Amino acid sequence: MSPNLLVIFTLILSSLAYGVGKKKAFALVRKDESVRLHSRPGYYGLLTALWCGIPALLIFGVWQFVADTVLTNMVMGAIVGHGAPVDTAQVNLLVNDLRNLVAGNYFSADVDPQLQVAADRYIAMERVGTIALGIVMFACAMIGCLFVYSRIKPAMRARNQVEGIVKIFLIFCSAIAILTTVGIVLSVLFESYRFFQQVPVTDFLFGLKWSPQMAIRADQAGSSGSFGAIPVLAGTFMISGIAMAVAVPIGLMAAIYLSEYAGNRFRAIVKPLLEILAGVPTVVYGFFAALVVAPFIRNAGLTFGLSVSSESALAAGIVMGVMIIPFVSSLSDDVINAVPQSLRDGSYGLGATKSETITNVILPAALPGIVGSILLAVSRAIGETMIVVMAAGLSANLTANPLQAVTTVTVQIVTLLVGDQEFDSPKTLAAFALGLLLFVITLILNVIALYVVRKYREEYE
Amino acid sequence: MGMDTVLDMGDTFLTGKNTLGAIDSVVEEKVDREDRTTVGTQFVDDARMTCRDVNVFYGDKQAIRSVSIDVANNEVLAMIGPSGCGKSTFLRCLNRMNDTVDICRVKGEILLDGHDIYDKSVDVVPLRAQVGMVFQKPNPFPKSIYDNVAYGPKIHGIVNSKTELDGIVEDSLKKAGLWNEVSDRLDEPGTGLSGGQQQRLCIARAVAVRPEVILMDEPCSALDPIATATVEDLITELKEQYTIVIVTHNMQQAARISQRTAYFHLGDLVEVGATDRIFTNPLHQLTEDYITGRFG
Ligand SMILES: Nc1ncnc2c1ncn2[C@@H]1O[C@H](COP(=O)(O)OP(=O)(O)O)[C@@H](O)[C@H]1O
Ligand SMILES: [Mg+2]
DSSP states (O other), rough: OHHHHHHHHHHHHHHHHHHHHHHHHHHHHHHHHHHOOSSSSHHHHHHHHHHHHHHHHHHHHHHHHHHHHHHHHHHHHHHHTTTTTOOHHHHHHHHHHHHHHHHHHOOOSSHHHHHHHHHHHHHHHHHHHHHHHHHHHHHHHHHHHHHHHHHOTTTOOOOHHHHHHHHHHHHHHHHHHHHHHHHHHHHHHHHHHHHHHOOOOHHHHHOOOEEOOOSSTTTTOOSSSSOOOOHHHHHHHHHHHHHHHHHHHHHHHHIIIIIIISSSHHHHHHHHHHHHHHHSOOOHHHHHHIIIIIIHHHHHHHHHOOOSSSOOHHHHHHHHHHHHHHHHHHHHHHHHHSSSSHHHHHHHHHHHHHHHHIIIIIHHHHHHHHHHHHHHHHHHHOOOOOHHHHHHOOOOOOOTTTTTTEEEEEEEEHHHHHSSSOSSSSSHHHHHHHHHHHHHHHHHHHHHHHHHHHHHHHOOO | OSSOOOOOOOTTTTTOOTTTTTOOOOSSSBOOTTTOOOEOOOOOOSSSEEEEEEEEEEEEEEEEEEEEEEEEETOOOEEEEEEEEEEHHHHHTTTGGGGGGGTTEEEEEEEEETEETTTTTTTHHHHHHHHHHHSSSOOOSSSHHHHHHHHHHHHHTTOOOHHHHHHHHHHHHTTTOOHHHHTTTTTGGGGGHHHHHHHHHHHHHHHHHHSSSSEEETTTTTHHHHHHHHHHHHHHHHHSEEEEEESOOOHHHHHHHHSSSEEEETEEEEEEOOOOOOHHSSSSSHHHHTTTOOOO
């Protein structure tokens, strides 16, 4: 019997339970006209169905989750117990072979007979397990169903109980989202902690030199990398700053034009176009930056007698700014449109012109939303990777000159983790520390954004 | 209200256009429902605004059909009628607010103090300073109380100094009967006031640009009865200095505060006359249907 059949079977049982429960509730009323049910009959049915289905499915889930581990351990225990290899790597290899054998995609002729025996045992045990599972699930479903069925009385608060179960389910779903986030944060924190055991926090946060190369041999010259995050952060902020300097004015002006001046037809065409701009893959922007914008800036610099490196912060920043324009414009446009028409009327009614109305009434009213959209764009800029990988370079210069190559946090994370890595060297762990730093910065930005938005909202609503 | 008062025959603006003869008793014979020519006293001698043959279209749809009416100096003219009959549309013609609606076209002649406001040479900015507007829903700007009132004078550049501006703000708030309530918190947001206070703030805001005419589109429909009474008292006071055109669908309100009432029906101006006379002795069958609550 396949496991999927068990699920379908449970669902069928559960829908039968629905009918049974509902019928009993109906019967209660039909028997005695004066009886008043607490809830509509459907709720009694639903409650019966839920009690029938949920425990059985829970058991099924748990089994699916642990069965493989339990069975493998039992089978492998037998093999390893025979005095065969005890080395973990080899055991892992054996387990892999076993898996393949069980799944039936192992066609090599020279199968270790011992392993073949183990695989056969595994299959047999799995079959028994599934049957047992089926029996347990069935029993559970029946018990749950009967448990509720026997309690169906007019006074039973079926609706409240169903709503309670639904609520628990919803809490469970949101818990998954929250737990995932917490899990990611914790793992980053943990790895960062390991990093900070090897490199002092102060060196990381305030160090002016970033050069994460580790020695291959212990006695090699320059064997210890230096992990000062300042140049990397400075690069991130410079590029983001340039990007915002491009995106905010252009995006905001575009939004104002779109929402206040453009005709409906124009708007209907241009707004989706802008949103398509947001859908262009960042890799495409990346080679646009590296192959078009960067050479252009270098040539332009040459004519003014400036020395521009072929990978410059300016090129990456400008292209990133272009990438972010749709975020700013589209969100701001929505926010500006949400400003009530009555405010515009009020302003026009006093004889204000369009531009006076926009600067004095509409923009102040839309400001919280605009600030929100800008901060969102900043987060995008700081987290953006592909453009800077391709156009900004890898050298961690601490410079205020946008014409030089700089590097960013995200680029460094990429370079630290690309290729073969030892997962306990500071070089690799540094990636997690950088990730943590990035996370903290974005978090602070978001907190500020929330604060600003709330402050304005209090003032203006 | 108004219905049981003794008939006031002071329909002083009565013109020869009225074909129903002298009215010294309750008219039994009403103008037929199908007849949509305006009856009553459309025209006055001391007109501040003169509207002749005004037609308004939204796209192909006609919202106002050939309306001619005068607005007298320092009167309160109430416009009543079932919703959708074009009261707001007509009101918004009087300060060209309809210009902000793309599909809206206005035909005909509207004069303010003898000058055509739809003339090509007319700039709407000073026009709207002369003909102010108060809207149905209080719509204070998301600014401080002070800045709300100061907004108009600032954009029209009618002040030279901060003290002068302070004076205008105080004066306007006093005229709107709001000064005592807000004088100690002028820098708080206008949106934080109660609904009635907000509406009076909007009136103060309109008054601050020194208009001659104030248009009000159902200014009390979002207010509670007490706030409504305050605003009604205010309108009665403002009438001494301003000419007021008010749209209302509250007939008691029209009876309480206006001198003349105009009844609109599906885009037609059906009847105009002294308020007391309209509510006691309507000439048109449609008017009677409306004020006796047969529809609306
Ligand atoms: N912006 C607009 N676009 C199209 N039609 C409109 C617009 N405003 C009003 N109308 C139409 O004009 C008619 C009169 O509306 P309105 O003047 O708002 O009536 P009232 O204020 O008397 O309730 C209605 O039929 C309405 O549907
Ligand atoms: Mg209206």
